[in-house]
Structure formats: C-alpha cells, structure tokens
Amino acid sequence: MPKAPAGTLYRGREGMWSWVAHRITGVLIFFFLFAHVLDTALVRVSPSSYDTVIATYKSPIVNLMEVGLVAAVLFHALNGIRIVLIDFWGSGPRFQRQMLYTELVVWVILVVPGTYYMIKHTIETLFGSAS
Amino acid sequence: MATTIDGAPAPVIEAPRSPRRRPTSSKARTNFELYAWLFMRVSGILLVFLVLGHLFIMNILDGGVQRIGFGFVAGRWASPFWRTWDLLMLVLAELHGTNGLRTVINDYAERPQTRFYLKMLLYVSTSLVVTLGALVIFTFDPNIS
Ligand code: HEM
Numbered sequence: 001m002p003k004a005p006a007g008t009l010y011r012g013r014e015g016m017w018s019w020v021a022h023r024i025t026g027v028l029i030f031f032f033l034f035a036h037v038l039d040t041a042l043v044r045v046s047p048s049s050y051d052t053v054i055a056t057y058k059s060p061i062v063n064l065m066e067v068g069l070v071a072a073v074l075f076h077a078l079n080g081i082r083i084v085l086i087d088f089w090g091s092g093p094r095f096q097r098q099m100l101y102t103e104l105v106v107w108v109i110l111v112v113p114g115t116y117y118m119i120k121h122t123i124e125t126l127f128g129s130a131s
Numbered sequence: 132m133a134t135t136i137d138g139a140p141a142p143v144i145e146a147p148r149s150p151r152r153r154p155t156s157s158k159a160r161t162n163f164e165l166y167a168w169l170f171m172r173v174s175g176i177l178l179v180f181l182v183l184g185h186l187f188i189m190n191i192l193d194g195g196v197q198r199i200g201f202g203f204v205a206g207r208w209a210s211p212f213w214r215t216w217d218l219l220m221l222v223l224a225e226l227h228g229t230n231g232l233r234t235v236i237n238d239y240a241e242r243p244q245t246r247f248y249l250k251m252l253l254y255v256s257t258s259l260v261v262t263l264g265a266l267v268i269f270t271f272d273p274n275i276s
Binding site for chain 2: 023026027029030033034037038040041043044046047048050051054057058063066070073074077080081083084087088114117118120121
C-alpha cells in the first residue's frame with residue numbers, strides 16, 4: 001500500500017476544508033438567488049401568482065430546505081469575514097484556525113435558535129400546537 | 132540544446148525570481164483581477180448586513196415565511212428604504228456571485244471553448260437577473276390585479 005503523502009499546513013486541514021465549504025455554499029447560494037429573483041418577479045404579474053409560489057416556500061419540505069439555505073449563507077458570511085480578516089488583519093493568518101473554530105461556534109449558536117423559529121410553524125401544523 | 136536521456140527536450144526551469152512573462156496584448160495589462168479580488172471582500176462585508184438582515188426579517192422575525200405574501204411585499208416596497216436595500220442587495224449579491232462563479236469556472240473548465248461558453252452562459256444569466264430584478268423593484272405596482 002502506498003503511504004499517504006505527508007500533510008502540509010493547508011492540505012487536508014482546516015484551511016482546505018473551510019475553502020471547500022466556502023466554495024460549495026457560494027455556488028449553492030448563487031443558484032438559489034437565480035431562482036429567487038425569478039419567483040419574486042411574479043409580484044409584477046399578479047398577486048395571486050406571487051402568493052402561489054410563496055405557498056411552496058411555506059410547505060414543510062421546502063421550509064426545511066430554507067433552513068439549510070440559511071445555515072449555508074450564515075456559514076459563507078462568517079467564513080467570508082474570516083477570509084477578510086486573514087487578508088487584512090496583521091495577525092489574521094496566524095489565527096486562521098482559531099478564527100475558524102470561533103466561527104463554527106458562532107454558527108451553531110445562531111443556527112440552533114434560528115432553526116427553531118423557522119420550523120416552529122411547520123412542526124405545529126404537522127404535529128399539532130403544543131398549547 | 133540540452134536533451135534528456137530519452138531524447139525529449141528538458142523542461143525549462145527559469146531562474147528564481149525572474150519576472151513573469153506577461154501576455155503582450157494591451158488588454159491583458161490591467162489590474163482587473165486585483166479589483167475583482169478587492170470587490171469580493173468589500174461586497175462581502177456589505178452583504179453580511181444586507182443578506183443576513185434580509186434572511187432574519189423574512190424567515191425568522193414575526194412568524195417568518197408564513198406571513199409573506201403580495202400584501203407584505205407591497206407594504207415593504209412602499210418605503211424607499213426597503214426598495215434601496217433590496218436593489219443594493221440584488222446588484223451586490225449577483226455581481227459577487229458572478230465573480231465567484233467566474234473563479235470556479237476558471238478553476239475547473241480546462242478546454243478554452245468550455246470556459247468561453249460557460250462564462251457566456253454565466254454573464255447572460257447575470258444580466259437577466261440584474262435587469263429583471265431591478266425592473267421589478269422600479270416598476271412595482273401595489274394596485275396590480
Ligand atoms: C453574506 C455575506 C457574504 C460574504 C461575507 C462573502 C464573502 C466572500 C469572500 C471573502 C469570498 C472569497 C473571494 C476570494 O477568495 O477571492 C467569497 C467567495 C464567493 N462568494 Fe461570497 N460572500 C457573501 C455572500 C455571498 C452570496 C450572497 C453569494 C451568492 C450569490 C456568494 C457567492 C460566492 C461565490 C460563488 C464565491 C466563490 C467561491 C470560490 O471561489 O471558492 N457569496 N465570498
């Protein structure tokens with residue numbers, strides 16, 4: 001069996017994987033933006049056609065996909081701030097790893113309550129209101 | 132001329148720090164890539180507020196997506212503040228994303244023709260999205276039926 005090449009500072013480590021995630025989320029958001037401008041353009045057609053597409057956004061499955069989208073945007077935004085700090089803050093490159101882990105903690109702290117508020121209504125319609 | 136044992140010409144290894152040979156066409160001698168790099172960072176910071184604010188208002192605040200409909204849009208776009216917000220967000224996000232995808236295409240599409248057609252497709256979609264989006268914001272009519 002060939003031995004795996006010795007790692008570098010970047011390859012296979014936090015730097016590379018955060019780049020992979022930044023790229024995937026960026027492309028995902030871009031494609032969503034395309035669809036989203038088209039569906040919003042229906043406000044220029046008629047109130048009922050707009051309300052019809054928005055109804056799909058309110059359905060349980062699409063609602064869950066929105067949670068994924070918001071989580072992806074939030075990662076991309078936080079990681080984008082980290083990239084800017086690496087590029088413009090003197091000590092940025094030295095703390096890039098710590099900044100990534102801080103970013104992931106912040107991400108979890110924001111995604112957990114965000115998910116709760118986003119799917120609250122869906123849970124209530126599917127399983128009945130708690131109150 | 133130096134040849135290797137198998138007769139193939141040896142690869143040229145330039146001296147360290149020798150200046151990079153630039154394409155001679157005058158079009159290639161711009162700082163476009165530098166400005167694109169800077170734009171990604173500046174637009175990114177602005178998008179933190181515009182996009183995260185948008186997602187928070189639309190998906191989380193006050194019942195989230197369940198309260199959105201034509202009437203909600205009409206109420207928001209009655210204010211120039213939100214129309215400006217949405218227009219700025221549209222243009223910045225679309226240009227930021229377009230430039231990001233240009234980088235991705237440059238990284239993965241290797242045949243010159245593939246690169247060319249993928250980028251043309253990208254720029255056509257960019258102009259479509261910016262034009263349509265801006266048109267909708269500028270010509271929105273709350274009394275349409
Ligand atoms: C929310 C705030 C955002 C921030 C702070 C941000 C920041 C960044 C930064 C700093 C880069 C790296 C550019 C480079 O490496 O030169 C980047 C890349 C990218 N962004 Fe964003 N961005 C944001 C929103 C968006 C949005 C809304 C989209 C989609 C429309 C998007 C799509 C992309 C894409 C496709 C890339 C290229 C990824 C790559 O080359 O690997 N970003 N972003």
